[in-house]
Amino acid sequence: MSTSPVKALFAAKPERWTAWEAPLRRAFDEAGLTVDLSRDHAPDQTDYIVYAPNGPVADFTPFTRAKAVLSLWAGVEGIVGNPTLTQPLARMVDEGLRQGMVEWVTGHVLRHHLGMDAHIVNPDRTWINEPPPLAQSRTVTILGLGELGAACAEALVALRFNVFGWSRSPKAHPGITCLSGAGGLDQALAQAEILVLLLPLTPATDTLLDAARLARLPNGATILNPGRGALIDDDALLAALDRNIAHATLDVFRTEPLPQDHPFWAHPRVTVTPHIASETRPATASRVIAENIRRGEAGEPFLHLVDRSAGY
Numbered sequence: 001m002s003t004s005p006v007k008a009l010f011a012a013k014p015e016r017w018t019a020w021e022a023p024l025r026r027a028f029d030e031a032g033l034t035v036d037l038s039r040d041h042a043p044d045q046t047d048y049i050v051y052a053p054n055g056p057v058a059d060f061t062p063f064t065r066a067k068a069v070l071s072l073w074a075g076v077e078g079i080v081g082n083p084t085l086t087q088p089l090a091r092m093v094d095e096g097l098r099q100g101m102v103e104w105v106t107g108h109v110l111r112h113h114l115g116m117d118a119h120i121v122n123p124d125r126t127w128i129n130e131p132p133p134l135a136q137s138r139t140v141t142i143l144g145l146g147e148l149g150a151a152c153a154e155a156l157v158a159l160r161f162n163v164f165g166w167s168r169s170p171k172a173h174p175g176i177t178c179l180s181g182a183g184g185l186d187q188a189l190a191q192a193e194i195l196v197l198l199l200p201l202t203p204a205t206d207t208l209l210d211a212a213r214l215a216r217l218p219n220g221a222t223i224l225n226p227g228r229g230a231l232i233d234d235d236a237l238l239a240a241l242d243r244n245i246a247h248a249t250l251d252v253f254r255t256e257p258l259p260q261d262h263p264f265w266a267h268p269r270v271t272v273t274p275h276i277a278s279e280t281r282p283a284t285a286s287r288v289i290a291e292n293i294r295r296g297e298a299g300e301p302f303l304h305l306v307d308r309s310a311g312y
């Protein structure tokens with residue numbers, strides 16, 4: 001391992017520095033790394049770029065000695081296609097991010113499974129004596145069985161839901177009916193009383209939920225989208241809410257913040273949450289950044305490398 005300080009450039013919006021500086025320095029210390037962390041390293045002196053979208057770096061060409069770009073975010077659709085990016089790109093896999101997503105997904109699944117809305121807003125004081133079914137009678141389908149989707153699927157299995165999952169490559173998870181490929185998607189959608197989207201946004205997943213696929217969902221289905229807004233055709237979803245879709249709870253949108261005049265805000269059966277399903281937590285995620293710098297300095301393979309050809 002080199003003895004001179006490694007130069008890590010913090011390339012995120014300036015306001016993120018306050019939240020990240022101390023946890024990153026602590027994580028470097030814990031990992032036994034001597035890292036010169038700064039927002040001002042010259043590009044040709046930078047060894048690692050700690051990256052978040054909308055920060056100061058859009059052109060990676062001058063970073064001639066950078067060994068890796070380490071994303072603070074899990075979703076990399078905004079950087080993976082950057083033609084100037086020749087350095088290895090690692091995305092964020094963080095236990096805090098994972099736990100937050102499990103909580104958001106299980107919370108919203110349980111809201112719809114239990115029919116909580118009817119009791120929370122009941123202005124006519126109607127005595128609705130219809131106990132909900134048990135979880136094992138409810139099928140939840142998760143599109144995307146990666147770090148977040150698999151964790152949510154496992155939590156729902158622990159609650160005894162009947163869980164289907166769909167991914168690009170075939171998988172096996174105890175208690176989950178794992179499907180893949182185009183045929184698998186049709187089957188996964190046809191079963192989904194509650195559908196959760198935890199796919200990355202790539203050319204292959206853009207507008208995956210179009211009118212035809214929305215029509216495959218059973219009558220009364222609920223959609224939860226904490227993945228990315230562009231996974232769904234907005235107009236097709238609004239039309240489907242008049243047919244087979246009972247409710248959509250959406251955390252992510254094609255334009256964020258969601259414009260004030262977007263019909264999702266006013267729709268009585270759409271719940272908007274403002275991209276808060278989960279977020280990278282500095283305390284835990286800083287350790288992931290430190291571990292990747294340790295690996296880079298030790299000549300070991302980086303964790304969580306993005307497959308450029310697949311786009312995630």
Ligand code: NDP
Nearest residue numbers: 074075144145146147148149167168169200204226277278
């Ligand atoms: P991963 O890369 O770990 O998992 C992605 C999953 O999607 C994998 O199972 C992958 O299949 C599957 N997939 C990708 N492309 C396809 C395809 N074309 N067809 C079928 N399956 C496909 O990602 P994460 O679980 O870490 O994150 C998922 C997404 O969640 C992020 O990309 C981001 O958009 C979103 N996110 C949202 C947040 C929020 O607050 N709303 C916070 C953090 C992330 P395979 O396993 O075969 O590779």
